[in-house]
Amino acid sequence: MSIGYPTPLAVVEENIPNRKARKRGSRTTRIRGSRPGFWAYGTLVVIIISAVFPLYWSFIIGSGDSSTLRGPFPWVPAGNFFDNAAAVVNNPAVNFWTALWNSIYSSFLIAAAVVITSTLAGWAFAKLKFLGGPALLVFVVATMAVPQQLGVVPLYILFSELGWTGQIGAIIIPALTSAFGVFWMTQYLRQAVPDELIEAARMDGASMIRTFWTVGVTAARPAAAMLFLFTFVGAWNNFFWPFIVLDRQNPTLPVALSLLQSNYFVDYSIVLAGVILATIPLLMLFIFAGKQLVSGIMAGAVKG
Numbered sequence: 001m002s003i004g005y006p007t008p009l010a011v012v013e014e015n016i017p018n019r020k021a022r023k024r025g026s027r028t029t030r031i032r033g034s035r036p037g038f039w040a041y042g043t044l045v046v047i048i049i050s051a052v053f054p055l056y057w058s059f060i061i062g063s064g065d066s067s068t069l070r071g072p073f074p075w076v077p078a079g080n081f082f083d084n085a086a087a088v089v090n091n092p093a094v095n096f097w098t099a100l101w102n103s104i105y106s107s108f109l110i111a112a113a114v115v116i117t118s119t120l121a122g123w124a125f126a127k128l129k130f131l132g133g134p135a136l137l138v139f140v141v142a143t144m145a146v147p148q149q150l151g152v153v154p155l156y157i158l159f160s161e162l163g164w165t166g167q168i169g170a171i172i173i174p175a176l177t178s179a180f181g182v183f184w185m186t187q188y189l190r191q192a193v194p195d196e197l198i199e200a201a202r203m204d205g206a207s208m209i210r211t212f213w214t215v216g217v218t219a220a221r222p223a224a225a226m227l228f229l230f231t232f233v234g235a236w237n238n239f240f241w242p243f244i245v246l247d248r249q250n251p252t253l254p255v256a257l258s259l260l261q262s263n264y265f266v267d268y269s270i271v272l273a274g275v276i277l278a279t280i281p282l283l284m285l286f287i288f289a290g291k292q293l294v295s296g297i298m299a300g301a302v303k304g
Helices: 008-034 038-062 081-089 096-127 133-145 148-162 169-175 179-192 195-203 208-237 240-245 253-261 268-288 290-303
Strands: none
Touching: 038 081, 038 268, 081 096, 081 268, 096 133, 096 169, 096 179, 096 208, 096 253, 096 268, 133 179, 148 240, 169 240, 179 208, 195 208, 208 253, 208 268, 240 253, 253 268
């Protein structure tokens, strides 16, 4: 009687279902393990509530009247928001429409200039080899440690001698470039653009300017969009330097809204209604540019 041994083909066929089951089980385990759990969703909910509640609180107070803060906190908005907003817009001391235009105009120019200068400098630091490049980049980054208040007095003296005090150019010129923007674009371009791509462009006869325009600018779009949004928001909310160098006839929006608190009696319902009006353009910007913002974040995460 001969003893039958399984053929290699039978062994392979017998192990195929087990292999498939193991792969299916490991795949299922990996997908299930990668899903966010209760604590992740709970943390996100807490962060969202913490971010939204100040805006909601401002809207609640801005929709009430001067007696809203004296009683218990009302969780439902009242019906006075449009009246309070009209009081802000029609206040002759605020110059709301002039301040709104100045904020839009200056914030857009500052953000556009920072993106252009930071992309050019970031490309130079990331992809060009020149003497003293690393040391110069360290110096640029080190300037972020210098407080803005240290340069206020000499800067004000300079613009006073130029006759630019009270003009919107006095807040645009000092902010045309940003050390953070240079560092941001340098780090992004260093990882996003391989050196082989630049060498291939140079071998095809492209100049450095052509290489920057076709390769660098295309690769830098997600990071440039992020930098534009952050710079626009920072310039929009800037209060310290515009409050010093501008006057009441030509203010930006934060400076104009501060005039609502210059009286002996401060009606916080009107003040916070003005805050909501100043926040609406930023919310609209993030709504329309949200897709580009998310793509920039995801692109930075993938490159990292």
